Amino acid sequence: MYAALTVIGAGGICVGVSNASSARTESTTITSKWVTPGKGVVLPAKASYPNSAGTLGVVHERGPIQTKGHPFFEPLGSNGRACVTCHQPSDAMSLSLDTIRERWEATKGADPLFDPVDGADCPDKPRGKRESHSLLLNHGLIRIAMPWPPKDANGNVIEPEFTLEVVRDPTGCNTSPTYGLNSDNPTVSVYRRPRMAANLRYVTTSFSLSGRFNGKTGEPLAVHPKTGKRVGLPILADARQPTLEAQAAEAAINHMRVHAPLTDEQIEQIVAFESQVYVAQDFHIMAGSLVEKGAPPALGPMALVTGESILPGNNWTNPVFMSFDSWRVAPGETEEQRKFRESVARGYDLFFLRPMWIRDVAWFNSIGMGNPYKRTCAICHSVHLTGNNISPGLMDLGVNNVALGIDMPDLPVFKVTCKQDALPHPYLGREFLTYDPGRALVTGKCIDVGSLVMQQMRGMSARAPFFSNGSAKTIREVVEYYDTRFDMKLTEQEKQDLTNFMSVL
C-alpha cells in the first residue's frame, strides 16, 4: 500500500511517496522540516512530518495555511522569532530537543531561537557559545522569568506565604546582580519546555461540577474578557494566563520582544490558527499505519478533528483513548508488526485498568480523594482523546521537587520555607527543595509550590523530552518515573508495553 505524503521543506513543500506499511522513512524525501519565521510557505491541510518513531500527522481543519503575513509565523518583534519558532508543526506544535540541536548545528547558534533573552541560561551569557545555552541544548528548556514577589493581574504585589532561597545556581541567573532574586528587579528564573499549541479544543476547556468554581481550589474561575464565560487554567505550565489570547499577548512581549502589544486582529488570527490545528502520530515504524482501516479509532489526527471535546474519559462510555481491541490479536504484515501492535494494546490496558496507589500528589490527593488513592492512570489523564486533565489540571506530581523528581543537576535549586500561619505543602511540609516553584510563583501560596498544569499525551514521539523540566528524555523514562514514583512494580514487558502505547499516540 502506498500513500502520498506532503512534507514541509525549508523554503517550500516537498512531496514524497512512501510505503505506508513498513518502510515509510526509506522513501520519504525530507530536506528540512523546520518552518522558518517570515519565510512564506503554504502548509497543506494534511501533512506528515518524520520523527524517529515514524511520522506525525498534522491537520489544519480549515484548509491550507498561508504563512506569509500570518502573525503566528511572522517575526513580529526585534529578535526574529515568531510563535512558530517554539511551536513547530513537525514537533507536535512544541519543540523537540533534536530539533533544537539541529537548529544549533545548522545556524551555528545564530537562529533567533537562541536569543539570550530566554534561549540562553541567562540573558547576560555571551550568545553563540554552546555553554551559554546549556539548558536549551541539553534539556530543551526555555527560561521563564517571573517577578518575585508575584503580582496579580492588575500589577499589585502579592505577599507570598513562603520565602525563597537560592541554594544551587548552575546557570548563575538567580544570583545574578542584574537578573537574580536579589537584583533591583527581583526575578526568579525557572526553565520549562515549550508546550503543545495543538489539539487545543480539548485543552482550553474547564470541567467543574459547580459551574463557576475551580473544582480543586474552591475559588471562582477566571472570566474570559470577551465571552464572559468562566475559563479554567489549562494554558501554560503555571496557568498564569487564563486564555489563549492572554498567552499570545504575553508571549509576544516576553519571547518575541515586540515593540508594541499585538493588535486584537493579530491575536485573533493567532488564536484562530491554534484552535484549528490537530496533531497525532499517524505512522509508526514498528506498528505501520496508524490510520488504516481497522486501526484503533483514537489514533491519527483525524480522530481529534472529528472527536467530541469536553468528554471525561475515565469511564467505559467514552474511554480516554477509545478501544485498542482491533490490535488485541493484531493483524499485521509481519510477525514483528503484529507483536508490536499487541504490545500497544496491552499498554493501553495497563494505562486504563492497572490500579496503583497514587500518593503525595498535591491538588489531587489533597482535594478530598484521600492520600493514597487507588486507581489507574486514567483517573488523572482523563480527557477523552488527549489524556490531559481539565478539572482544572493543576497538580504537583513531584517532578519539580528535589525529593520526588528525577535528578537534574543542571537546574537551579530553591529552598522553600513556608510561613507558620500558612497552609504548608500537603506532603513536603514547610521546608523543602524545588527546581521550580511552579504555580506558587503566580499565587504566592505554599500549597501551590511545585504544581503545574498537566500536558496532553498526543504526539509524544515528536516532542521529547518530557515533563515541564525536560527531566524524562524519552517516553521510556516517563514510564520509569511513574513506576518508581507510585511503586507500580511494572515488569520489563509492562514497561515496554506502556512505552509502545504512548509512542503511537
Added chain:
Amino acid sequence: MRVTTLVLGIGLAGVSAADTIKAPPTQRNFVACPVVIDAQDVPCWVADYEGERYFLTVQTGRSYGVVFAPQLKHKVLVEGTVTDEPRICGGVVLKDVKLSVMEYEISPECDQILPGDAYRTKGPRPIIPDGDPPWGKSTAVPLPPDPSRSPAAIKAKMERMAAAKETWEFVVPYFFDSNYLPFPAEQATVDQAADYAVMTNARRVEVVGYRGSVILSNGEIMTERAGLAEQRARKVADILRDFGVPDSALKVSWKEEPEHSGGVRDYEKRRVTITVIP
C-alpha cells in the same frame, strides 16, 4: 469552668482541658493517624483510638464528595456516634461521621497501608474506570440521589421564595481548621446564595463567619485557630462579589468566640451563614 490552653503553634488550633463538659459516652471525637486497608473492590480507611478500631470511610472520589477522605502524612479529626451496625473493615461504624484532615501539620508517622484481603467493601466508585466494563457489571454502589439537590428542585424553590420575597439563609459547613470549599455541594450552596441575591436584587446579603471547637472524647477541647471566622467570612464575601452580588448589599461580620455543641455535632458550628434579604 477551668480551662488550660495548650497552644500548638502560631495561629494554629489550640487544645484545652475542660472539667465540666464532656462528650456523651456514645460519641467518639478523637485525633489519630488514619490507616488504609487494601480491601477487596475498594480500599477503606480506619483509625484506632483507645484500643478500638473505627471505620471511617471507603475510598470514594470527589464526584461523590460526601467525605473528605483522610490523608497519610496527616492526622485526622474523627467526629461520630457509635452504632451497633456490622463492622466494616474490622472497624466500628460511626453514624454522622465527619472527618477533618489536620492539614497544618505534617505527621510522617501516619503512613500505614494494611493488607485487606479479608474484607470486602463497596463504594460509589470502583478502582477501574466508571461504568460497566465489557466483561460484566461495575462493582460500584452509587449513592442514592438527593432530590432536594436536583437543579429543577433548586430552581423551583428559588423562584418560589423570590416571588414571595422571602429571606433565605444558606449555611456553608467547613472542615476543622479549614477555610476550604472543596466539594460541589458546598460550592453549590454559595452559588445558589449568589444566584438568589442577584435574582431578587437583594437589599442586603449578610455574611457571618464562625469558628468552632470540638469536645474530644478524652475531655479536651480543641479549638480552631484564631482569625478563622474572619477569614471564612471574607472569603465567602469575595466569592459572592465575584458572582455578581453588589458590594453595597454585602454586610460582612464574624464571631471570633468559638462555639461547640456539647460534643455532638460540634462540626455544625464551623460555618459561614449567608442570609439573603430581598
